[in-house]
Amino acid sequence: MEAVSVKRYRRFERVIEFWRAYSRTRLGLIGLGILLFYTLMAIFAPWIAPYDPKARVGGSFEPPSAEHPLGTDEMGRDILSQVIYGTRVSLLVGVLAALLAAAIGSAVGMVSGYFGGLVDDLLMRITDLFLVIPGLPFIIVLSVVLGPSIWNIILVIAIISWPSVARLVRSETLSLKERLFVQASRVSGATDLYIIVHHILPNVLPIVAASMVLTITSAIILEAGLSFLGLGDPTKISWGTMLYFADRQGALLSDNPYYIIAPGIALIGIGLAFVFVSYALDEVVNPRLRERER
Amino acid sequence: MKTATILEVENLKVYYFTQRGVVRAVDDVSLEIDKGELVALVGESGSGKSTLAYAIMRMVPPPGRIVSGRIVLSGIDITSLSEEEVRKLRWSKVSMIFQGAMNSLNPVMRVGDQIAEVLLYHGAVYDVEEGRKIARELFKLVGLDPERVMSYPHELSGGQKQRVVIAMALALNPDLVIADEPTTGLDVTTQAKIMDTIRDIQRETGISVLLITHDLPLVAEVSDRVYVMYAGKIVETGDVDKIFYTPQHPYTKGLIGAVPSHIGPKKRLIALPGEPPDLRSPPPGCRFHPRCSYAMPICKRKEPPRTGTGPRDFVECWLYAGEEVKKVA
C-alpha cells in the first residue's frame, strides 16, 4: 500500500517538475493556449456557432457581413459556423488516429526490440515497407476499398502512421532491455509479457507521447487532404470537406473567397499549435539541444 | 649576431566576449621565434595556448577578438591586414598541424588532392596533376608511401594521417609551422616516430616550429626555447636547459617537479594543487598566487613585473623583482 502511494507521489512530483520546465518555454505555452482554444471551440461548438452549419441562413456566396463574419457558402450556409464545427472532426480524427498509431507502433516496436532475432527482422521489414509506401496514395486506395466514414479514415491514417512510432519504440526497447532492472526482473523469473508491460511500456510511454504530438498534426493534414479529394465522410463537416465543396462549387470565382481562406487558416493554426508544443517538449526532454544551439 | 626573427608577438590581448562575461584568454602576451628555432609553448589546457595559436593564424573564432597588440609575421603586421590579405599569408607564411590532426582531413577527398588543392589555390602549381606530383615528393619526405596520395583518409592509420597532415603543413614551404598538440590520440611509439620526423625535417629545412603541448618530456627532448603560459599570461621564458635545470617561477618549478626525469615514464603534467582560475574573473595581482606556496602579500595586490633573466629570457614573479620595483609598488 505504502509503496504504491510513494510511487504515486514520485510520479506526481515528476509531473510538477516537467510542467515547471515546460512552462518556461514561451512557444510551448503559446501552442498550448491555441490548443485549448481549439478544444473549447470543438466542445462548445453548438453554443459558440452563430448558426446551424447545415441550415440555409442567407444567399449563396455572400461576402462577409455583420451577420455572417465569414460570409456564406453556395447553399447560403454560414461559413464561420462550419469552421467552428469543423474543429470537431479535425481534433477527433487527429487524436484518435494518433492514439491508434501509437498503440500499434508501440506493440510492434516493443515486441520487435524485446524478442529480436527473426521476429525483429520480419517486423522491421514490414515496418520499413509501410514507411516507404507513399502515404496519400495508400490511404486513397484504402479509403476507396473501405468506403467513406470517419472511422475508416481514422483507421486508414493510423495504418500509415504507426511505422515511425514502431522504429522509435524499438530502438528505445533495445537499450531498455540491457538495463539492470530488466535483467534483474528476468533473472527473478518474470515472464516476457510481464516485463514488457511493467518495465518496458512505462519507460517508452514518454517518448511515444512526445512523438504523438507530431503524428496528430500529420493526421489532421492527411484528413484534410483526403476530404479535399472528396474521399472524406460526406455526412460530417470538416475543414477538408469545406475546401472540397468550395473548390467544386466555384468559390474561387465567387464573391466570397473566405470560403477557401478560412478553413485553411484554421488548419494552419492547429498545425502550428502542435508544432510549437512538440518543439517545447523537445527542449524539455533534450536540454542539451538548447545548450548546443547557443 | 642575431638571426632573422620570424615571428614577433607584442603585448597581444585576445578576449572572448561571451554572454557570461569577457574571457581574457590571452592577456598581454609577448613572444619571439627566430628562423630555424623550435620553440615550445607549454601550459595547462585552458591557459590560452590554442587561442594564441589561432591568433597567429588570425583565425580567432567569434565571439573572440584580437583586442590589442601586434603580431609581426615575417616582417608583416598581420593584425592590420584585410581578410583577403591574411588569406594569402595563411599556409604560405605560417601553417598549422592541428590538434587531433586526423580530423583535419576532409573525409570525402583523396589526401593527395587535399595537398594539391593548397598548392593550386596559392598559385604554386597550375593543375591538380602537378600538385599530386609535389604531394608525392612531400609524402616521401615525411616517410609515407608516395602512392598513398590516392587514398581517402579513412583508408589510413592514425600515424599515417598524421604524416599526411605534416606533409600538408610543409606544402608551401612556410616560415613557421605551428604544431598544436601534434601527437594527441596516437600511441606512444607512433608519437615518438612522428616527433622524430618533425624534428628531422625542421633541422633539414630550417623551418621554425612553434610546438604547443603539455607534454614536458617531449619539450625537453626537442625544443630550443620554452615559453610557459599560465592563465593567459607568459610567466616565464628561457632556453630549454634553463627552464628544466633552473626554473625560476614557482609555477614552472611545479611543472618540472611533476616530471621525475627526462627519460622516465611519462606523468600527467598537472601535479600542482588547485585549479587554474576562471579567466572571466582572474584573481587580482599575480594570477598564480592562490596556488603558489611562495605567495607574499604583494602578490595578491599587484601584477608582478617582468624581470629579465637573460638576453631574451624573463620571469614574471615578485620573488625576482628588484628591490627598487618593490618599493615603488
Place this chain on the structure above:
Amino acid sequence: MGLRAYVARRTIELAISLILFMALMFYVFRLMPGDPTAMLIEETAFTSEMREQLRRMWGLDRPLHEQFVIFMKNLLRGELGISFIYQKPVADLIFGRKMLNTLALLIASHGMALLIGMVLGVWAAWRRGKVLDIASLVWALVLHTIPVFWLGLMFLLIFAVHNKWFPLSGTITPARDYAHVLEYMGDYLWHLALPAATITLIRLGGDFLIMRNTMVSVIREDYVTAAIAKGLPEKIVVWKHAARNAMLPIVTLAGLDMATVVSGAVLTETVFSWDGIGRLLYEAAIYRDYPVLQGLFFVITLVVLLANFFTDLLYAYLDPRVRYD
C-alpha cells in the same frame, strides 16, 4: 565491404520489399466486399465481357496462392488491366503524356526547392546570426503546417483570379493553335508556373532547414577549420569542403522523401487540374476505376522503392565510408 557487395545486399532487400508490397496489395484489393468484380458492375458501365476478362486475368477461379502468383506475374509484366473509364490499357494511360506532365511538374518544383534551399541553407549557416536563425525557424515551421492544396488554392485566388497573370487550370490553353513549338512550350510553362511554385514553396522550408542544420555542424568540423587555415578562398571552403560534406543528408532526403513528393503531387495536380498521374489517381478513386487505382498504386510505390534504392547507392558512391560500415 566493397561497392559490389553493397549493391548486392541492397538488391536483395529491394526484392524482399517488393514481394511484401505485392502481398499487401493482393490482400488490400481482396478486402473489397465479395467478388472484386461484382461491385464494379453496379457502379460503372461495365460489360460482362470485361468482367470475364478481369476474372480470368486475376485468376479468381483458382486457389488463393495461385491467384497471388498470377497477380504478381501480371504486375511485374506490366499487365495492369483495362481502365473502366478510359477503356484503354492502364499501362498505356500511366506511361504516356500523363507521366511526362507529372515528371515536368516534379522536376521543376523539386529542382527549384533543392537549389534555393541549398543555397539559402549554406548561406544562412555560414553567416549565422540571431535574427536569421529565428526567422528561418518560424518560416520553416509555418511552411511545415500549410496544406499544399490550400496553398495552391491561395495561389489561384491571388495570381489567377484576382490578378489574371496565370491560367486557372490545365497544362495548355485549350483549342489554341501554335505557330511554333516554342510558343507551345511557352504556353506549357505558363501553365506550369503556379503548380510548380506551390510545391517549391512547400518543399523549400524543409530543404532549407536540413541544409542549414547540417552545414552548422559541418562548419564546426576540424577539416573546415583546417581549410580556412590553409588560406583557401572562402568560396572553396564553403562549397568544396563544408557544403559537399553537408550535401549527403539533403541528397538522401530528396531520394527518400519520394513518398511525400508523390502525395504532394496528387493534391497539387487535383487543385490545378494538371493532367498528370496524380490527377489520374484522384479520378480513379472518385470513379472507382479499380484497375487504374491498382496499377497506379503499384507503379508509384515501385518508383518510390527504386528511388530509395538508387539514393542509397548514390550515397555509397558519394561517401566512401558508407560501404565499409
